[in-house]
Amino acid sequence: MIQFYYAYQPIIDFFLLSVGFGYSQQIALRAGVFSIATAGFAALGSYCVAILATKTGVPIFLTVILGTALAAAVGGLLALPLARLRGAFQAIATLAFVQIILSLLLYGEGFTGGALGIVGIPREVNTWILLIVVGLTMYVMWNIGRSGMGRVFNALRQEESVASSLGVNIGKYHIIAFIISGAVGGLFGGLQSLYTFQIEPHNYGFAFIVNVLTVVILGGRTTLLGPIMGALIMAILPEIARPLAEYRQAVNGVILILVITFLPNGVGDEIVFWFRRRKQARQQQHRASEKEARDAVS
Amino acid sequence: MLSQQILNGLVSGSVYALFSLGFTLIFGVQKLLNFAHGATFMAGAFIAYYCTISGLPFLLAIGFSMLATGLIAILIDLIAFRTLRNRGNAEFPALVSSIGVDLILVSIAQQVSKTQVLNFPFGTFPIKFYDLFGLRISLLQIVILAVVAVLVAALIFYLRKTTFGRQVRAVATNERAAALLGVNAQSVYLQTFFIAGALAGLAGVLIGLLFNSIQFLMGEPYMLRAFVVVVIGGLGSVQGAIVASLLLGVTQSLAVAYLPSGLTDAIIFGLLFLVLLVRPNGLFGDINAVAGGTRQ
Known part of the structure; x- marks a missing residue:
């Protein structure tokens, strides 16, 4: 186990960071917002942490919190003008x-x-700090998903006019989604800068946007398992496809097209949906047999 | 100095127009963002370059590269867009799959060029300068302005006056109604993709000549500029895209000349953000079109 950890530590860390950024991207998509702002939030978080940690004496723990807060605040502000826009x-x-x-x-x-x-x-x-933070983020996401807020997000994604006719304040929930997306993006951006000990603007360009989107598209846009599956595929794929290392971006492109065309919900979501369907089928069967038994008695 | 900058801005703006027209045409007809448009542009420059160094006459190389990028664009439609479009609600999936195509094309170009910057061989295009009312203008700049003017006029004529153009506009307005009236929507999509691809390919060749550098990532900044152009001009509006392109070209060359150079991008994208806030349908877009409000 320990040997496995040492051999694959960089991949594991990369995987954990991807999962984190994936949740930041997912929460926006989940609420029906076509945001690709996670790269910007991550850049804000990482630069805030890096500048505070190298130029001031602020404790490291506090810098991460400040970076998270900054990205969350900017996310909230960004949501205000974006509330008027949709889709593309x-x-x-x-x-x-x-x-x-x-x-x-x-x-x-x-x-x-x-x-x-x-x-x-x-x-x-x-790795351990990353693991703990990913765990905490998952716990928060899990609770959001089970709460009324998660159901509102689902309604907004599926049919905005219906949600609004049921009395949902669309603008308010879009702001909340952006704040959460900003906070998670900023948090993991800050952790990334403390992990790689060197950052530059180029890290958060178009390639970053594409990678984060890929994680969520491959994994799934609605379930907790989504970003984990997506990040897992993205982390393992280069190892499996070593002979194709030079064409790694092309392989990613092919996978993106195939998944969005033939498995539009993503691998993680499909797994969760399959278990849900099976559970429902079993319950139905159970109910039917109970009814049969009752009918037989009467 | 000022008028020289404005002239240079108009030349690069007219190339932006060539690039953005295809992008805005696809958005206008399909309501989908084609993220692979930048890669098509890059492919145009690459194909023309390899044709030229393998000894083809330059004009023939340009024609061949426009044909090839048109076909690439048709392939993009068949592979990345058609299935998703038929399933409906394709806005987000199409964005993702076109990013996939972009990754593939850029990766191939990177391998082909071995990550190097390519230049057209010396003398591909005669280097001549003229004095025009005290302004310095090169033969290449004159040719670019003329070619773009002719192509834009041809495109507007095509969209307004021909049967094909009427079909394109009918499908853009309402695909189902157009199909009921006997318009073959699939063929309209293929046509718009071909035109968009060919224009992007030509823009790639012209930019490759103008800056004398071709490399596999050259599409990305133009892709981002195209977003600015189509939003300011109104997504789907041909005239708006042309005016906005020229405006962007001039703004950019003035910003580079008179402002700290690092701020150019911040200004341009700040402008984009501002236009999205104040007039989401663009300065010249149809005011009745849906940009905000509830998604369809």
Whole structure:
């Protein structure tokens, strides 16, 4: 077990970070918001932590909290103008948000280090911390999913006009979804900068957006298992497909097309749905046999 | 100096127009974002480059590359869009699958070019400069402006005056009603994709000539610029896209010349954000079109 851990530690850590970013992306999609702003939130969180940790004496624990809070606040603010937009327009607006953040990071050289980024961030995060934080995030997501808020999100995703006719305040729940997405993105962005001890704006560009989207699309957009399955595939795939290492991006592209075309719910969601259907079928069978027994008695 | 910058801006703006027209055409007809458009643009430059160095005359190379990128765009429609479109509610799935196509094309280009920056061989296009009212303008810039003007006029004529164009507009307005009236929607989709791909391919060749550099990631910044253009011009509006492209080209060259260079992107995307807030349908878009409000 320990040997396995040491051999695959970088992959495990990569997997855990991907799961975290995946939840940030998932919660927005889950509420029916076509946001791809997770890259921007992650950049905010990681730069906030990196700058505070290298230039001030703020305790590390506090820097992560501040980074999370900053990204959450920006997420909430971003939701206000986005409330007027839907679909493709939301995707474009969040893409513009990410580009603005990136170009400001590149521009503010004295503060952010420009294109070279920030180096020498204390390496305070290891696999166990990542594991604990992913666990906590899952616990929060699990509770959101089971609560009224989760049901509102599901309703918003499936049919917004119905949700609104049932008295759901759409704007309010979109803001909540953005705040959660921002907080989770900022949190894992901060952890990432404390893990890789070196960050640059380039890390949070188009490739980051695509990777996070891939995790959620492969895994699934509604269940807790989704991002885990997606990140697992993304972590294991390069190991299996070693001969295709040069074409890794192309392989990712092929998988994206195949999954979205033939398995639109994602691998993780399909597994969960299969178990749910089986459970329902069993319950129905059970009820039918009970009814039969009752009929036989009377 | 100022008028020289404006001229340079107009030239790069006209190439933006060529690139964005295809993008906005696909959005206007299908209501889908084609993220692989930047990769099609890059493919155009690559194909023209390899045709030129293998000895084909340059004009023939351009024609061949436009044909090839048109066919690539048709393939994109068949592989990434058609199944999803037929299933309905394809907005998000199509975005994802076109990103998939983008990854594939970029990865192939990276392997083919071995991650190097390619240049058209010296003398592919005659380097000549003219003085025009005190402005310095190269032959290439004049040709670009002329070619783009002719193509844009042809596209507008095609969309307004021909049967094909009427079919395209009918499908854009209401696919089902158009199909009931005997319009073959699938063939309209293939046509729009072919036109969009060919225009993007030509734009790729022109940009490759203008900056004399071709590399596998060249599509990405243009893709992002196209978002700005189509939002400011109104998604799906041809005239809006042209005006917005020229506006963007001029704004950009002025920002580069007179403002700290790092801020150009922040200004452009800030502008995009502002337009989305104030007029989500764009400056020239149909005010009645649905951008906000409840999703259909």
